[in-house]
Amino acid sequence: MGRLDGKVAAVTGGASGIGEATVRLFVAEGARVAFADRDAARGNDLADWIGADGGDALFVEARLDRQAEAEAFIRRTVERFGRLDILVNNAAIRLYHTVEDASEESWDTIWGVNVKGYAFCAQAAVPVLRRSGKGSIVNIASNSAFIASYHSVQYDTTKAAVTGLTRAMARDHAEDGIRVNALCPGPTMTPFHHRRATEAGKSLEEFREEFGRPTMLGRPAEPKEIAACALFLASDESSFVTGACLFADGGESATGSNRALKRSGQSLP
Numbered sequence: 001m002g003r004l005d006g007k008v009a010a011v012t013g014g015a016s017g018i019g020e021a022t023v024r025l026f027v028a029e030g031a032r033v034a035f036a037d038r039d040a041a042r043g044n045d046l047a048d049w050i051g052a053d054g055g056d057a058l059f060v061e062a063r064l065d066r067q068a069e070a071e072a073f074i075r076r077t078v079e080r081f082g083r084l085d086i087l088v089n090n091a092a093i094r095l096y097h098t099v100e101d102a103s104e105e106s107w108d109t110i111w112g113v114n115v116k117g118y119a120f121c122a123q124a125a126v127p128v129l130r131r132s133g134k135g136s137i138v139n140i141a142s143n144s145a146f147i148a149s150y151h152s153v154q155y156d157t158t159k160a161a162v163t164g165l166t167r168a169m170a171r172d173h174a175e176d177g178i179r180v181n182a183l184c185p186g187p188t189m190t191p192f193h194h195r196r197a198t199e200a201g202k203s204l205e206e207f208r209e210e211f212g213r214p215t216m217l218g219r220p221a222e223p224k225e226i227a228a229c230a231l232f233l234a235s236d237e238s239s240f241v242t243g244a245c246l247f248a249d250g251g252e253s254a255t256g257s258n259r260a261l262k263r264s265g266q267s268l269p
Contacts, residue, residue: 002030013091017190065112070120170243186249216251
């Protein structure tokens with residue numbers, strides 16, 4: 001038996017990276033999964049692959065920083081599967097700016113995706129989770145909520161906001177039987193960072209070595225390792241965990257962080 005047998009999960013940003021790994025793992029553990037993303041091609045391909053492999057998944061193309069589209073995503077999930085037990089808020093973007101050079105437009109963009117999108121999906125999901133009698137919301141934050149990154153003032157700020165959102169939601173909805181937790185990954189080799197390696201003219205292995213250097217384990221995570229932590233928080237195995245921040249960062253947050261150090265005029269990745 002899978003750890004999510006009989007459960008229905010909704011995952012945002014599910015077409016690639018940590019989101020895709022989460023969708024695949026949840027399906028493997030017995031869940032029926034709806035996932036949203038802006039990338040229709042990747043999303044439809046993943047849903048087709050899951051269906052061909054015997055799983056049950058629904059892909060919804062959506063911009064979740066728009067409240068109506070977030071509501072539609074949750075509504076379509078319930079229409080398809082009849083219930084909702086788990087929400088994983090994962091969709092996010094990263095911009096590289098200092099407070100001095102960050103534009104108003106870029107602040108609006110990153111705040112909309114990284115914070116409002118989480119809140120909009122949760123707002124639509126809470127009444128459905130309440131009807132199920134219990135539920136779990138997992139907000140993918142980052143250890144950047146606690147460790148300052150170079151030229152990442154907007155990303156760090158929004159991820160700190162996600163941890164605050166998590167605690168507030170956990171307090172508000174504990175009596176509804178809904179647990180809310182944040183997962184805080186460290187360096188993770190998602191397709192975004194594969195592209196960064198290419199743009200920097202570095203081999204994947206060279207980039208990987210530099211990217212993982214600040215961690216105690218000396219390497220970055222793979223998306224499936226972060227998905228495994230999301231599975232724990234989503235499942236009944238974490239039934240007494242709420243309002244918490246689970247670090248999955250190879251010990252980086254316990255080192256005092258080397259991120260602020262510059263190398264060759266640039267920050268660590």
